[in-house]
Every structure is written in structure tokens, then in C-alpha cells.
Amino acid sequence: LCHACRAHRQAKNRKGRDMFKKILIANRGEIACRVIKTARRMGIKTVAIYSDADRNALHVEMADEAVRIGPPPANQSYIVIDKVMAAINETGAEAVHPGYGFLSENPKFADALQKAGVAFIRPPKGSIEAMGDKITSKKIAQEAEVSTVPGYMGLIEDADEAVKISRQIGYPVMIKASAGGGGKGMRIAWNDDEARQGFQSSRNEAASSFGDDRIFIEKFVTQPRHIEIQVLCDTHGNGVYLNERECSIQRRNQKVVEEAPSPFLDPATRKAMGEQAVALARAVDYASAGTVEFIVDADKNFYFLEMNTRLQVEHPVTELITGVDLVEQMIRVANGEKLSLTQDDIGIHGWAIENRLYAEDPYRGFLPSIGRLSRYRPPEEIATDGHVVRNDTGVFEGGEISMYYDPMIAKLCTWGPTRDEAIEHMRVALDSFEVEGIGHNLPFLSAVMDHPKFISGDITTAFIEEQYPDGFNGVDLHEDALRRIAAAAAAMYRVGEIRRTRVSGRMDNHERHVGDDWVVTLQGHSYPVRISADRKGATVHFDGGGEHRVESDWTPGKPLALLDVDGKPLVLKVGKLPNGFRIRTRGADLKVHVRTPRQAELAALMPEKLPPDTSKMLLCPMPGLIVKVDVEVGQTVQEGQALCTVEAMKMENILRAERKSVVAKINAGAGDSLAVDDVIMEFE
Numbered sequence: 011l012c013h014a015c016r017a018h019r020q021a022k023n024r025k026g027r028d029m030f031k032k033i034l035i036a037n038r039g040e041i042a043c044r045v046i047k048t049a050r051r052m053g054i055k056t057v058a059i060y061s062d063a064d065r066n067a068l069h070v071e072m073a074d075e076a077v078r079i080g081p082p083p084a085n086q087s088y089i090v091i092d093k094v095m096a097a098i099n100e101t102g103a104e105a106v107h108p109g110y111g112f113l114s115e116n117p118k119f120a121d122a123l124q125k126a127g128v129a130f131i132r133p134p135k136g137s138i139e140a141m142g143d144k145i146t147s148k149k150i151a152q153e154a155e156v157s158t159v160p161g162y163m164g165l166i167e168d169a170d171e172a173v174k175i176s177r178q179i180g181y182p183v184m185i186k187a188s189a190g191g192g193g194k195g196m197r198i199a200w201n202d203d204e205a206r207q208g209f210q211s212s213r214n215e216a217a218s219s220f221g222d223d224r225i226f227i228e229k230f231v232t233q234p235r236h237i238e239i240q241v242l243c244d245t246h247g248n249g250v251y252l253n254e255r256e257c258s259i260q261r262r263n264q265k266v267v268e269e270a271p272s273p274f275l276d277p278a279t280r281k282a283m284g285e286q287a288v289a290l291a292r293a294v295d296y297a298s299a300g301t302v303e304f305i306v307d308a309d310k311n312f313y314f315l316e317m318n319t320r321l322q323v324e325h326p327v328t329e330l331i332t333g334v335d336l337v338e339q340m341i342r343v344a345n346g347e348k349l350s351l352t353q354d355d356i357g358i359h360g361w362a363i364e365n366r367l368y369a370e371d372p373y374r375g376f377l378p379s380i381g382r383l384s385r386y387r388p389p390e391e392i393a394t395d396g397h398v399v400r401n402d403t404g405v406f407e408g409g410e411i412s413m414y415y416d417p418m419i420a421k422l423c424t425w426g427p428t429r430d431e432a433i434e435h436m437r438v439a440l441d442s443f444e445v446e447g448i449g450h451n452l453p454f455l456s457a458v459m460d461h462p463k464f465i466s467g468d469i470t471t472a473f474i475e476e477q478y479p480d481g482f483n484g485v486d487l488h489e490d491a492l493r494r495i496a497a498a499a500a501a502m503y504r505v506g507e508i509r510r511t512r513v514s515g516r517m518d519n520h521e522r523h524v525g526d527d528w529v530v531t532l533q534g535h536s537y538p539v540r541i542s543a544d545r546k547g548a549t550v551h552f553d554g555g556g557e558h559r560v561e562s563d564w565t566p567g568k569p570l571a572l573l574d575v576d577g578k579p580l581v582l583k584v585g586k587l588p589n590g591f592r593i594r595t596r597g598a599d600l601k602v603h604v605r606t607p608r609q610a611e612l613a614a615l616m617p618e619k620l621p622p623d624t625s626k627m628l629l630c631p632m633p634g635l636i637v638k639v640d641v642e643v644g645q646t647v648q649e650g651q652a653l654c655t656v657e658a659m660k661m662e663n664i665l666r667a668e669r670k671s672v673v674a675k676i677n678a679g680a681g682d683s684l685a686v687d688d689v690i691m692e693f694e
């Protein structure tokens with residue numbers, strides 16, 4: 011742009027008289043789609059950028075224009091400032107929304123936009139520099155009299171210094187990337203060895219993800235809750251807080267389940283946290299949406315953690331309880347408008363829950379999964395006065411989950427007048443969400459929604475570690491749930507048998523008789539039942555007493571069964587098995603067999619097929635790149651010793667020995683790309 015054009019654009023943005031005509035979204039996936047939806051509603055045209063891996067992505071299809079910016083790796087496309095600026099100049103975009111991650115908190119990008127006369131739908135460059143750096147932000151927070159966690163804010167040169175500082179602070183400590191976010195570049199260390207390893211891994215991840223390898227260390231607060239305050243400020247000195255979000259359920263320091271409001275805070279603590287958050291924002295002349303994150307202990311003492319000078323992943327739950335479109339507010343603030351909201355306008359209406367759907371296999375320690383979505387059917391989105399289901403997503407059926415980007419593929423949100431209602435809506439929505447072709451965490455999310463500690467609100471950031479110390483291995487359903495599923499399976503199987511034995515074109519009296527007596531086997535239980543069917547459904551009588559009424563329009567071949575059992579909904583994902591179904595519901599993955607009494611008698615005599623023995627092998631748990639191998643052939647390794655490091659989806663994963671053994675063979679080395687279950691090494 012020439013100097014005159016830049017001056018005209020900057021003047022227009024300062025006055026805020028005319029709304030932007032075109033916005034470029036410097037991001038991808040679900041957040042790009044989210045911004046496009048609001049821009050479209052506001053009558054603003056949008057520009058998408060994409061790498062070669064995203065050529066057919068949903069955000070590209072949704073935008074009015076799209077520009078290719080390079081190869082799949084983010085450091086060759088999405089975070090290359092010159093390429094993004096070229097796309098802006100090519101399309102004439104007047105403003106840029108960065109989403110989160112990538113360039114969203116990069117002051118150099120903000121500076122480039124300012125020089126080009128392009129509005130940044132984010133806070134000013136000075137705010138980004140002050141709050142985007144965790145070391146600087148903590149010092150500013152202390153000066154603004156915001157409660158902070160003890161720690162070392164200076165630069166740390168090497169692992170030896172990291173260990174020394176950790177000892178001075180006192181274990182446990184949190185090792186964090188100064189420019190980090192989303193759990194990347196973050197480790198908890200409980201001793202010297204973990205501090206040394208954590209420092210190196212955090213620095214490597216920080217360098218590859220953010221181009222900044224600076225690390226700092228602070229005290230890790232035990233039994234903490236992660237509660238954050240949403241703030242919104244304009245360029246005219248106005249600022250409000252939009253209450254809090256509870257984000258305590260995390261794994262690898264990355265949020266999995268969020269809700270608003272928090273079940274833990276009282277009005278006085280909420281007010282104190284909100285006022286400190288706004289004070290901090292004003293201290294750096296903040297303007298836009300932002301989030302001030304706090305660690306809160308069991309006594310409701312709260313400590314500043316960091317400020318994210320961008321839109322947060324979990325912003326939908328705030329929108330659902332306040333009715334405020336945060337993306338719209340960001341756009342209006344960037345256009346120079348005053349906030350139309352005061353603190354008195356902000357209330358709490360109902361309760362909202364967000365579950366993050368990740369392309370991660372919970373049965374393999376939540377390790378990343380890639381591949382093609384052979385089936386992707388989210389639940390129907392609903393918006394009524396008493397029930398909301400919202401799904402923010404950036405993928406589609408047939409699309410590919412790439413190894414190059416974050417594994418989150420959707421954010422499923424529900425709202426209800428009360429917390430219990432919001433949770434129940436979420437349970438049904440999760441059961442209705444169909445995903446095939448990749449490993450995913452839907453079963454785990456369902457398990458969390460039914461967990462007594464979550465239901466009670468008694469949670470900390472150690473929830474997953476404490477409640478699933480041996481990893482997630484599925485859910486064992488209670489007796490009442492098993493009986494309901496057994497009744498549904500028996501009724502469904504009978505429908506299938508009638509259809510299978512019907513001769514096409516023949517009268518009903520020519521059909522082969524289908525019996526009413528069956529034995530349903532699931533999760534180690536066997537239920538002899540008798541079915542009494544009619545035109546509306548079936549009543550399933552259990553041997554020994556009890557019955558369930560099953561009604562549904564399900565037909566054989568449908569992968570999702572929406573049933574009514576005793577007047578209550580039951581949603582099942584259904585796959586065909588010989589003499590039964592694979593049924594998934596409420597976090598359980600069940601093999602359900604429905605047999606005649608004679609078939610059941612014979613099946614009980616059949617031997618069980620055992621899985622192959624892989625106890626003397628180290629298998630690659632996810633598709634990834636071998637970063638380094640820490641052992642050699644003939645070496646004796648101890649339980650817990652690091653064997654190798656695998657990088658996938660921008661995260662380093664250290665694979666450790668499960669027991670003492672001797673390395674017999676190494677099949678892969680640094681730089682090798684491996685698939686799931688490839689044998690990395692073998693043991694004697």
C-alpha cells in the first residue's frame with residue numbers, strides 16, 4: 011500500500027465511523043469458521059488463508075475468498091508474517107482477526123499490520139508485548155497489586171540453572187515457555203531429574219511452536235483450580251469483566267472440559283477476581299477481548315497465572331451465559347467503537363458446559379491420532395429458551411486430520427437453566443456425536459460427565475491424573491444402565507431378525523417365525539429375556555423379575571439409535587457384530603450378543619481368543635517423528651527410564667520403560683517417521 015492509502019485506512023479505523031468491509035482470518039480450523047460466522051452476520055466479507063494441507067478445509071469453503079500461503083508446516087505457512095501480509099495486500103482486507111495460536115500474540119505481526127494501515131482485531135501492540143510474555147506480565151501484575159504465584163521471572167540459560175532455581179523455589183514447580191499457550195512448552199517437575207528433562211522439552215517445544223525458547227519457573231500450587239476471568243475493553247478507557255470460566259479438567263496442562271460459571275466461586279470472590287482482572291487490563295491500556303487466568307486454592311485464595319491477549323478457545327461458554335458475542339465485540343472495538351455494555355449489564359444466565367473433541371486416543375494415553383474422518387456427524391444444533399447445543403468445528407466428513415496442527419477438531423457446548431440440566435444435555439449430545447476413522451476422546455468426555463466428582467463440582471487440575479491414574483480404559487456401566495441397554499439391544503435385534511428372515515414380495519404368513527426368548531450378554535453379564543412386541547414398540551421382560559418398555563424408529567443399518575426406554579431417552583452408537591452389536595454409550599464400548607437360549611448355551615463353551623503378546627516390545631503409540639533415541643542395544647534399562655522421544659502434533663512425548671529389562675534390538679532412529687504400533691525397539 012502507498013503512504014496515502016495507509017493513512018486513509020488508519021484514519022478510518024481510528025474514527026470507527028464505517029464498519030470494515032473485508033476481514034482476513036489469520037488462522038484455520040474451527041476458530042476460523044467461528045469468526046466467519048459472526049462476520050457474515052455483520053455483513054462483512056471474509057478472506058481465508060490456507061496451507062497445502064488445508065486446501066479443501068471447511069474454513070476455506072466458508073470464506074468469501076481464500077489465499078494459499080505455503081506448505082503444511084505452520085512455520086512455512088501460517089506463522090510466516092510476510093506470507094500473511096502478502097495475502098492481506100492481495101485481497102485488500104481492511105482488518106485481520108488472528109483467532110488463537112499462530113500469530114495471535116506476536117507483536118511483530120501487530121507491528122507489520124500497523125505499518126500497513128490494517129486494523130488488528132486484537133489489543134494494541136504494547137498490550138500484546140506486555141501481557142503476551144509471561145515473565146513481563148507477571149511483573150506488571152505485581153505492580154498492579156494483582157495476587158501472583160511465587161516464582162523466578164528471569165531468563166534461564168540451561169538445565170543446570172533450572173534445577174538450581176527449582177530447588178530454591180521448592181518442588182513441585184511449573185516450567186513454562188514465556189511465549190507459550192495451549193499447554194505447549196509446559197511441564198511440572200517434582201524433582202531434579204524432572205526439572206532437567208522438563209526444561210529441555212519445554213524449550214524445544216517453545217522454539218518449534220512459538221519461535222521463542224525462553225523459559226521461566228514458578229511454584230506449582232497443589233490442589234489448584236484453574237479459573238479464568240473474561241475481560242472486554244475498548245479504546246476509550248471502558249472495561250468490564252464477563253464473569254469466570256472453570257477450566258480445571260486438563261490433561262498435559264491443556265484444557266479438556268470448561269464451564270461457566272464456576273461451581274466453586276462465591277459472588278465476593280468472583281467480584282474480587284473480576285476487578286483485579288480489569289485493573290490489570292487497564293494497567294497495559296488493553297483494548298479487545300482477553301482472559302486473565304488464575305490458580306485458585308481450596309480456600310479461595312487466587313493467584314495470577316497469565317493473561318491471554320486474544321480470544322480463548324473456551325469463549326463460547328461465556329457467550330452462552332451472558333448473551334454477548336465476543337467476536338462481534340472484538341470487531342467493533344477494533345473499529346473504534348465504545349463498549350455498549352457496562353458492568354451492571356453483565357449477568358449470569360443459566361449454565362454452560364464445553365467439551366473439546368480431540369483427535370486423541372484416550373485408550374493410548376490420549377496420544378494424537380491422524381487419519382480421514384470416514385464418518386463425522388455432530389449432534390443437531392439447538393437453540394431454545396431452555397436448551398442449547400452448539401458445535402464449533404472446522405472439519406467435515408471425509409476430511410483429513412493432519413499431523414501438522416493442533417488435534418482439537420470441535421468444541422461441543424450445551425446450555426441449560428441449571429448446571430445439572432446443562433450436564434444432562436451434554437451427555438445426550440456426546441452420545442449422539444458420531445466420529446469414525448480416527449481415535450478420539452468422546453468416550454472419555456462421556457465418562458467425565460458421569461463422574462461423581464465432576465457432578466458434585468469437586469474438581470482440581472489434577473482430576474484426570476487422580477481419577478484415572480492407570481489411564482482411561484473405558485467405563486464399566488452400572489447394573490441399571492446395563493439392563494436398559496440389554497432391553498434395547500434385544501428389541502433391536504428382534505427387529506433385525508424379522509427383517510432378515512422376511513422374503514421380499516411374500517405375504518406375512520410366509521415369514522419364518524422369530525422367537526421371543528433371547529439371552530443378552532454384555533460386560534460379563536447375561537440376561538435371559540422374553541419380548542412382547544406390538545406396533546408401538548416392545549416390552550422386554552427379564553428372567554427373575556423386572557421389565558423395560560422400549561420404543562424407537564430405529565431400523566437395521568442405522569449407526570445411531572435414538573430410543574425411548576421407560577419414557578427416558580437412550581442414545582446408542584450401533585455397529586453390527588455376529589449375533590449382536592457393538593454399542594457405544596456413556597463412555598462404554600460394549601460387545602453385546604443377543605442369542606437364542608440354545609446359542610447362548612453353546613457360546614458359553616467357546617474358548618476366549620487372547621490378544622498377541624507385545625510385552626517385550628516398545629510400540630509407537632501414535633503416528634509421529636522420532637526425535638531421539640536415549641538407549642542402545644545391550645543396555646539395561648530401569649522402570650521409568652526414558653527410551654526415546656516421539657514428536658506429534660507439535661508435542662514431544664517421552665516413551666519410558668515399563669519395567670527393568672535389556673534392550674535387544676532397536677528398529678528406528680532419530681528422523682524416522684512411524685505409524686501407530688510400529689515396533690521401535692525390542693527387549694530380551
